[in-house]
Amino acid sequence: AQSVAQPEDQVNVAEGNPLTVKCTYSVSGNPYLFWYVQYPNRGLQFLLKYITGDNLVKGSYGFEAEFNKSQTSFHLKKPSALVSDSALYFCAVREQQGGKLIFGQGTELSVKP
C-alpha cells in the first residue's frame, strides 16, 4: 500500500536561511510525487511534482525538491526563506497507474524575521 510520511510537525527557520521540509514515501511501483502548500483558510495549491527525469525538480515561488530513489525521499527545499513562506506544506504520492493521491499529515513551516 502507498504511504507518505512527513516526520516533522513543525519546522522553524529564520528569514534568509535555507529551509528543508522532509518527506518519505512508500509505493510498490514508480512514484508520482507532489508538494502542495496551504495558507490559512485556503485550499491546497500545487507547488511542484516529480514524475520522471531529473531528480531535482523546480517549482513555484522558488521552491525545489530532490527525488532520492534509494532513500525513498522527496524533500522540499528553498535556498532563502521568506516570512511569506510560512504555511502548511503537504507531500503526496501517487502510483504511476491510478489517480488517487495519498497525502502526508502536513508540516507547519514558520519563518521568523
Place this chain on the structure above:
Amino acid sequence: NAGVTQTPKFRILKIGQSMTLQCTQDMNHNYMYWYRQDPGMGLKLIYYSVGAGITDKGEVPNGYNVSRSTTEDFPLRLELAAPSQTSVYFCASSGPTSGEQYFGPGTRLTVT
C-alpha cells in the same frame, strides 16, 4: 477560468440534518475528489470519480454519498449529520495524466 468552486463556504448543521456540498470545475477534468481535513490529520479521501457516471469509495466514505452526472459537477451528500463529520471539506479535480490536483477553497462544516 474559475477552476474549482465550492458552495457553501460555511455551514452549521444540527445532528441528524442532511445537506449537499456543491463542487464544480470548469477545466474539463475527468477526475474529481472529495477530501476532509481534520486538524493535524492531513487530508482523507472520502470519494472520487474518474468520469461522469463513475464513482468509488475512498478511505473514509461512511456517512457520505456522491453522484457524478456531468463532467463539471461532483456533489457530496451528508444524509444524517453527526458531530464526527465536523471538518473542512475540499473538492479537487485533475486531468488523467499529469496527476496534480486543483483544489477548491473548502467548506467549513460544523455539526452540533
